[in-house]
Amino acid sequence: MREPIAHGGRLDEARRRYPGAPQPWIDLSTGVNPHPYPLPPIAPEAWTRLPDDEAFAALEAAARGAYRAPQAAAILAGAGAQAFIQLLPRVFPARRVGVLGFTYAEHAACWSAAGARVATAQSVAELATYDVAVVVNPNNPDGRVLSSRELAPLAEEMTRKGGLLVVDESFMDFTPTHSVAALASLDGAIVLRSFGKAYGLAGLRLGFALCAPARAERLRAALGPWAASGPALAIGARALSDARWLHAAAAASATDAARLDSLLEQAGFGLIGGTALFRLVRHARAQDWFARLCGSGVLARAFPERPEWLRFGLPAGEAAWMRLTAALEIA
Amino acid sequence: MREPIAHGGRLDEARRRYPGAPQPWIDLSTGVNPHPYPLPPIAPEAWTRLPDDEAFAALEAAARGAYRAPQAAAILAGAGAQAFIQLLPRVFPARRVGVLGFTYAEHAACWSAAGARVATAQSVAELATYDVAVVVNPNNPDGRVLSSRELAPLAEEMTRKGGLLVVDESFMDFTPTHSVAALASLDGAIVLRSFGKAYGLAGLRLGFALCAPARAERLRAALGPWAASGPALAIGARALSDARWLHAAAAASATDAARLDSLLEQAGFGLIGGTALFRLVRHARAQDWFARLCGSGVLARAFPERPEWLRFGLPAGEAAWMRLTAALEIA
Numbered sequence: 001m002r003e004p005i006a007h008g009g010r011l012d013e014a015r016r017r018y019p020g021a022p023q024p025w026i027d028l029s030t031g032v033n034p035h036p037y038p039l040p041p042i043a044p045e046a047w048t049r050l051p052d053d054e055a056f057a058a059l060e061a062a063a064r065g066a067y068r069a070p071q072a073a074a075i076l077a078g079a080g081a082q083a084f085i086q087l088l089p090r091v092f093p094a095r096r097v098g099v100l101g102f103t104y105a106e107h108a109a110c111w112s113a114a115g116a117r118v119a120t121a122q123s124v125a126e127l128a129t130y131d132v133a134v135v136v137n138p139n140n141p142d143g144r145v146l147s148s149r150e151l152a153p154l155a156e157e158m159t160r161k162g163g164l165l166v167v168d169e170s171f172m173d174f175t176p177t178h179s180v181a182a183l184a185s186l187d188g189a190i191v192l193r194s195f196g197k198a199y200g201l202a203g204l205r206l207g208f209a210l211c212a213p214a215r216a217e218r219l220r221a222a223l224g225p226w227a228a229s230g231p232a233l234a235i236g237a238r239a240l241s242d243a244r245w246l247h248a249a250a251a252a253s254a255t256d257a258a259r260l261d262s263l264l265e266q267a268g269f270g271l272i273g274g275t276a277l278f279r280l281v282r283h284a285r286a287q288d289w290f291a292r293l294c295g296s297g298v299l300a301r302a303f304p305e306r307p308e309w310l311r312f313g314l315p316a317g318e319a320a321w322m323r324l325t326a327a328l329e330i331a
Numbered sequence: 332m333r334e335p336i337a338h339g340g341r342l343d344e345a346r347r348r349y350p351g352a353p354q355p356w357i358d359l360s361t362g363v364n365p366h367p368y369p370l371p372p373i374a375p376e377a378w379t380r381l382p383d384d385e386a387f388a389a390l391e392a393a394a395r396g397a398y399r400a401p402q403a404a405a406i407l408a409g410a411g412a413q414a415f416i417q418l419l420p421r422v423f424p425a426r427r428v429g430v431l432g433f434t435y436a437e438h439a440a441c442w443s444a445a446g447a448r449v450a451t452a453q454s455v456a457e458l459a460t461y462d463v464a465v466v467v468n469p470n471n472p473d474g475r476v477l478s479s480r481e482l483a484p485l486a487e488e489m490t491r492k493g494g495l496l497v498v499d500e501s502f503m504d505f506t507p508t509h510s511v512a513a514l515a516s517l518d519g520a521i522v523l524r525s526f527g528k529a530y531g532l533a534g535l536r537l538g539f540a541l542c543a544p545a546r547a548e549r550l551r552a553a554l555g556p557w558a559a560s561g562p563a564l565a566i567g568a569r570a571l572s573d574a575r576w577l578h579a580a581a582a583a584s585a586t587d588a589a590r591l592d593s594l595l596e597q598a599g600f601g602l603i604g605g606t607a608l609f610r611l612v613r614h615a616r617a618q619d620w621f622a623r624l625c626g627s628g629v630l631a632r633a634f635p636e637r638p639e640w641l642r643f644g645l646p647a648g649e650a651a652w653m654r655l656t657a658a659l660e661i662a
Contacts, residue, residue, distance in 0.1 A: 203561025
């Protein structure tokens with residue numbers, strides 16, 4: 001039995017530990033876009049009926065376009081990228097798994113829970129020595145991006161030896177030119193996408209896997225019928241067809257990320273990296289800062305294994321920016 | 332690779348095969364209540380945030396009350412009863428599985444896909460000889476109900492020998508006194524519940540497992556975090572606390588089921604059984620009837636393995652009742 005991983009978004013726990021903090025809490029502990037895609041009207045049938053093949057096909061076609069999936073790759077929807085992270089080790093069992101670290105902890109945890117020996121790899125070259133290699137790209141939390149030029153040889157090597165490269169592109173939406181979706185037509189590669197983060201609808205539970213058709217069939221059988229909800233299918237199909245919204249959201253997030261960097265640097269933090277949806281900073285007294293911010297009702301993301309790091313998501317509006325500015329004691 | 336099972340609700344396929352059928356189609360191929368629980372207002376956070384532990388705890392507490400789960404049993408939410416049916420064979424692998432037949436095909440298919448040898452059992456006594464026994468109760472499609480008195484010895488025997496009795500109570504909501512939820516405190520039993528059928532919200536994807544805490548922890552680890560959507564958590568918690576609605580819905584469904592029986596008998600069908608959400612009938616020319624009903628834009632549920640059977644769900648309103656009456660050529 002594995003211990004649950006402490007994720008961002010645990011506002012319930014922060015509320016219990018800091019009952020005197022000013023309300024409302026400013027939750028900056030996740031990488032979810034605070035400006036969600038506007039909810040379209042949802043047909044009653046999306047709630048009442050079992051989602052049918054046509055609804056899945058429409059969503060998967062929209063995702064294929066948005067993610068620029070190669071025609072030779074299959075694409076399939078599930079209840080969040082996490083649903084695929086849980087499933088991969090059970091559908092494609094492996095003995096030795098290398099995860100390019102430091103990164104999102106669920107990959108290693110899920111492969112370990114399925115019985116694999118999991119190691120943290122330090123380089124792409126090292127990853128090639130494993131049966132399964134996992135790369136989060138852009139990486140969470142530091143934003144490191146590996147190019148298709150760097151990952152293609154690894155995907156080809158995995159294909160050659162019957163292994164698997166898993167590329168988790170959960171934070172790729174705003175930088176589509178960096179996507180390695182083109183590799184998903186190879187037998188030895190699978191690309192995961194998350195809908196909820198960039199579109200600000202994490203509660204919807206929607207994500208995708210892009211991979212060769214034979215792998216997709218095995219995943220589809222393990223997911224079973226109705227693997228995403230009717231509202232997720234309807235909203236996802238609409239949002240993933242809306243290139244204009246995505247473009248504007250990417251620009252707005254980039255502006256906010258730059259503003260966040262400026263605040264954090266003024267407060268004495270050193271910028272490590274991040275994406276347009278979160279920024280990772282370093283401070284010798286990061287733990288103290290985390291507690292002080294909680295006392296001010298601002299929840300950042302701490303990393304027990306990296307005590308000098310804090311990750312900040314984007315504030316949702318001017319009131320939240322003001323609260324963060326005050327909490328950082330800049331003014 | 333297993334072939335996908337043909338489920339009810341495949342209106343998309345019926346539309347393709349009978350393009351000239353009158354519109355709108357009357358879909359009677361599922362056992363989903365056509366009078367759904369009224370959607371409550373959904374807080375924006377249910378869509379935008381990752382569902383937190385408090386939201387899961389609130390839903391699971393409401394489900395615990397609605398399902399009269401014993402205190403010694405754990406209850407956990409997932410994305411539909413089907414999500415658990417997919418997961419059980421992977422989390423609790425078994426060699427020999429007995430499914431009390433004829434029944435919902437996904438149980439046998441999922442255990443087979445995980446490598447188990449699956450047989451159809453004809454009696455509860457026979458079920459005790461397997462490592463895992465599966466009972467759908469009330470049964471789909473014939474509505475056969477086994478009492479707690481009949482199932483308790485099987486659950487105890489499974490507990491004694493380290494086996495597992497799976498009781499799928501997906502259609503139990505309107506007959507709560509028949510539930511064997513009390514058995515879920517035994518190590519050798521697990522009870523599954525579906526939210527979407529009785530509450531008419533199948534698109535929401537919400538279901539539950541009731542079982543001993545040690546089993547629940549293994550299932551929870553396999554489900555991973557955020558195993559149901561924010562809207563499902565909010566709507567489910569509200570609906571499962573609304574005993575008055577359930578009581579009225581049960582009465583309305585019973586009235587509709589009796590009306591349906593009367594129509595089907597007038598048309599020459601012989602009643603086999605069913606629940607308040609669907610009726611199973613027999614006819615020597617059931618296949619012809621299925622095709623004629625499709626030609627009239629009415630979709631029933633056929634069973635390739637039982638060519639004389641048809642299953643009918645409840646029409647959604649007077650217009651649908653009229654269409655069905657006309658299609659049955661009674662008037």
